[in-house]
Amino acid sequence: MDYPFWDVGIGYGVLMAVIAVVHVFVSHFAIGGGLYLVVAERTARKKNDRLMLQFLRKLSKFFVLVTVVFGALTGVGIWFVIGLLNPTATEALIHNFVWGWATEWTFFVIEITAALLYFYGWDRMSAKAHMIIGWVYFGAAWMSLFIINGIITFMLTPGDWLATGNFWDGFFNPTFWPSLWLRTGVCIMLAGLYALLVASRYKPDDFKPVLVRYNAIWSIIGLVIMVPTFYWYWNAIPSGIVQTALEQMPTPIASLYGSFWNAGLIAVALILFGLLIPKRYNLVIGILVMIFGISWFFEYEWLRESIRKPYVISGYMYGNGVSLASVEQLEQEGYLGNIAFRTGDDGADLFRRACRSCHSIGNYKALKPAFDGADRAFIAAMVKGTHVIKGNMPPFLGTELEASLTAEHIYGRVDNRHLSQIYGLSGVELGRKVYDVRCGSCHELGGYNDKWESLSGLTAEDLGDILDMAGDLGEEMPDFTGDSVEREALIEFLLSLNEGGER
Numbered sequence: 001m002d003y004p005f006w007d008v009g010i011g012y013g014v015l016m017a018v019i020a021v022v023h024v025f026v027s028h029f030a031i032g033g034g035l036y037l038v039v040a041e042r043t044a045r046k047k048n049d050r051l052m053l054q055f056l057r058k059l060s061k062f063f064v065l066v067t068v069v070f071g072a073l074t075g076v077g078i079w080f081v082i083g084l085l086n087p088t089a090t091e092a093l094i095h096n097f098v099w100g101w102a103t104e105w106t107f108f109v110i111e112i113t114a115a116l117l118y119f120y121g122w123d124r125m126s127a128k129a130h131m132i133i134g135w136v137y138f139g140a141a142w143m144s145l146f147i148i149n150g151i152i153t154f155m156l157t158p159g160d161w162l163a164t165g166n167f168w169d170g171f172f173n174p175t176f177w178p179s180l181w182l183r184t185g186v187c188i189m190l191a192g193l194y195a196l197l198v199a200s201r202y203k204p205d206d207f208k209p210v211l212v213r214y215n216a217i218w219s220i221i222g223l224v225i226m227v228p229t230f231y232w233y234w235n236a237i238p239s240g241i242v243q244t245a246l247e248q249m250p251t252p253i254a255s256l257y258g259s260f261w262n263a264g265l266i267a268v269a270l271i272l273f274g275l276l277i278p279k280r281y282n283l284v285i286g287i288l289v290m291i292f293g294i295s296w297f298f299e300y301e302w303l304r305e306s307i308r309k310p311y312v313i314s315g316y317m318y319g320n321g322v323s324l325a326s327v328e329q330l331e332q333e334g335y336l337g338n339i340a341f342r343t344g345d346d347g348a349d350l351f352r353r354a355c356r357s358c359h360s361i362g363n364y365k366a367l368k369p370a371f372d373g374a375d376r377a378f379i380a381a382m383v384k385g386t387h388v389i390k391g392n393m394p395p396f397l398g399t400e401l402e403a404s405l406t407a408e409h410i411y412g413r414v415d416n417r418h419l420s421q422i423y424g425l426s427g428v429e430l431g432r433k434v435y436d437v438r439c440g441s442c443h444e445l446g447g448y449n450d451k452w453e454s455l456s457g458l459t460a461e462d463l464g465d466i467l468d469m470a471g472d473l474g475e476e477m478p479d480f481t482g483d484s485v486e487r488e489a490l491i492e493f494l495l496s497l498n499e500g501g502e503r
């Protein structure tokens, strides 16, 4: 590791999720809002629609506040978190995209300046100048999306950059365009949804249906853009990544399907309450539709982040900051000699190097449940076998000794009592627990790398034989190092499955 490790105790994934989620919502709102404001202002001025202009003026206050305060704060927050989470990956991104980022910040400064002028300019500027400032606000906001989109999509699909190292190959990577238009659709939808939320609080007079319909049409246009562009986006991701996700990542894929449902719910609500009975568009519906919209976006972002595993930059760097270029050297020399900042506690340093960017012992993505009641040899085998455990983890590249040191570190922080004591179990139920701990992370019954075919129908004796030679069944498969009670219970559990016992 080239950087000292700052252990803040909480999961970085959680920190990142919270800050990044707020940031992406706010930034997309701000961009869509910019477009909404200028387009609606133009129409309203043409028709000399006083009510609409009043509405827009109020709305612009929110957009400006949100962009300037939340957008900027969370944007800076993201830099802090990624610096903690993965300094090496952050460094790689800065090295490649420093001018991209400089350009993005320039656009952001233009965006907030124009947004402030736009807000204060309602009474102080001519209509024409005000509109021009509005367009500058939207244009600069969208350009900052254009640039950041190049960097975000790069992390999943670096494309030809992997071979050429060329800035433009990385920037205009295979998912750049579909993602840009998809996000533009999202911006428009979210702006419409927010405007709807504000409109939902209006008294059901003559203006309300007009306003609600107008805003619903915005959201629907955004949604209509999102459907084909999402399809385009999904198909632009290399098939290997998609295939692995479909086969091995049930949760992100469930999130993908969830997002389809969400989009459907938004569409139905918008057509029904937005277009057909706009007078009934009340606050509850407004909030609900907003929640659907935000959930959709959350599901999308989460999917995008998840399917990148085990990489932080696909094909270039693992999630724990180990670059593929250094794999050979680490395999030969081990980790310790290549950690620049050592604390004197080798086990802790190794754990941080290999695991801590994704796991904690007891909090976020905790390892405790997996290792409570396990022995040192088993934990060491698991450390060495991370690449065959479910979850698409990077391989452990350290030496045998380093795997033991890492295991010792973990062992010292989990519950070392017997499984039966920890969970108060015996018989088949204890066996199920033994299976969960000693087999389940690598062979999920009915799921990831299921081995039930090889285990079903065997006698107690055959099962015993399998446990005796467990270490020979696969290179990374651990020896069975549980005691005789665990062994009996495990066999009892497996036998019970033959009789249709619950998995």
Ligand code: HEC
Residues within 6 Å of the ligand: 309, 310, 311, 318, 319, 320, 354, 355, 356, 357, 358, 359, 365, 367, 370, 382, 383, 386, 389, 390, 391, 392, 393, 394, 396, 406, 440, 441
């Ligand atoms: C790039 C991120 C990453 C790194 C680095 C990583 N893991 Fe994981 N690990 C995961 C994910 C994701 C899962 C899937 C479990 C989940 O969805 O919570 C997982 C699952 C596991 C499981 C199975 C847990 C279960 O529920 O069965 C174990 C055990 C485990 N990891 C141990 C380790 C150890 C030991 C290391 C370090 C040598 C390590 N991991 C490094 C991301 C990572």
Ligand code: HEC
Residues within 6 Å of the ligand: 381, 382, 385, 388, 389, 435, 438, 439, 440, 441, 442, 443, 449, 451, 454, 455, 466, 470, 473, 474, 475, 476, 477, 478, 480
């Ligand atoms: C660290 C991961 C890991 C753990 C834990 C693990 N295995 Fe395995 N197992 C493997 C690997 C790797 C292979 C060989 C490659 C393959 O078939 O996936 C394998 C192979 C097997 C096979 C041979 C499959 C065949 O095709 O005939 C059986 C049976 C099996 N494991 C059962 C178990 C049982 C029972 C446990 C718990 C006591 C267990 N494994 C624990 C990783 C693991």
